[in-house]
Amino acid sequence: MEKCMDAAVKYLSYQNRTESEVRLYLQKKGFSEDLISKVIMKLKEYHYVDDEQYLKSFLATNQAVKKYGRKRILNDLQKKGLSQELLGRLDSHYPYKTEQKLCRELAQKYEASVKGKSLQERQKKLYGKLIRLGYGNQMALEAVNRLDWEESLEDLELRLEKLQKDFQKVTERLQKKGYKGYELKQRTLNTLAMRGYDYESIQKVAQGEENF
Secondary structure: OHHHHHHHHHHHHHOOOOHHHHHHHHHHOOOOHHHHHHHHHHHHHOOOOOHHHHHHHHHHHHHHHHOOOHHHHHHHHHHOOOOHHHHOOHHHHOOHHHHHHHHHHHHHHHHOOOOOOOHHHHHHHHHHHHHHOOOOHHHHHHHHHOOOOOOOHHHHHHHHHHHHHHHHHHHHHHHHOOOOHHHHHHHHHHHHHHOOOOHHHHHHHHHOOOOO
16 A cells, blocks of 8 residues: 555645546556555545645636636546536636636737737637637627727728628619619618628718719
8 A cells, every 4th residue: 555655645746636637547557446545535634635625726727827718627627537516616616707807818918919911800810719718609709899909901991892892792682672772772771781880981982882
């Protein structure tokens, strides 16, 4: 038993481990299941192995350093072999507001580093980064949208070019349906507004078209 205990303590000296990690390590070392269980019991008595404390420590480190979202954390902790009972307590140790705060902090941190030809492309890349860090779709989207993005001249030109193309497509489709004159104009403006274009930009494009 002494040899098994020494192996376990040495393994734990490098960093905190879960019960599952220690058990798996000792199994690979060739110790019997009965001996491993006895050593694990002793380690728990000495508080060398404490999965609940491991969970708290893991989350504290995450909030201070890594700042992963809930999905990434759950995945990592499941790999560590934590019980479903402990994972079920995640909400009390890592509440929604804390996760949201970290997500917003990361969005601000990485905003300037994302590259792309257009504003939409940069936003999409930042959103994807937050998703990969383990944040939910809605939380990541909210964090991206609340930033004070600045459009470059290239952004504006690309957006205007896309608006002009969409304007022509919508107009042609409505003309085929028999709309013309004032009704054609209003339906075109309303359709483009519903797609997210601002009314002032739509009006400027409309003024340059001969259809109206």
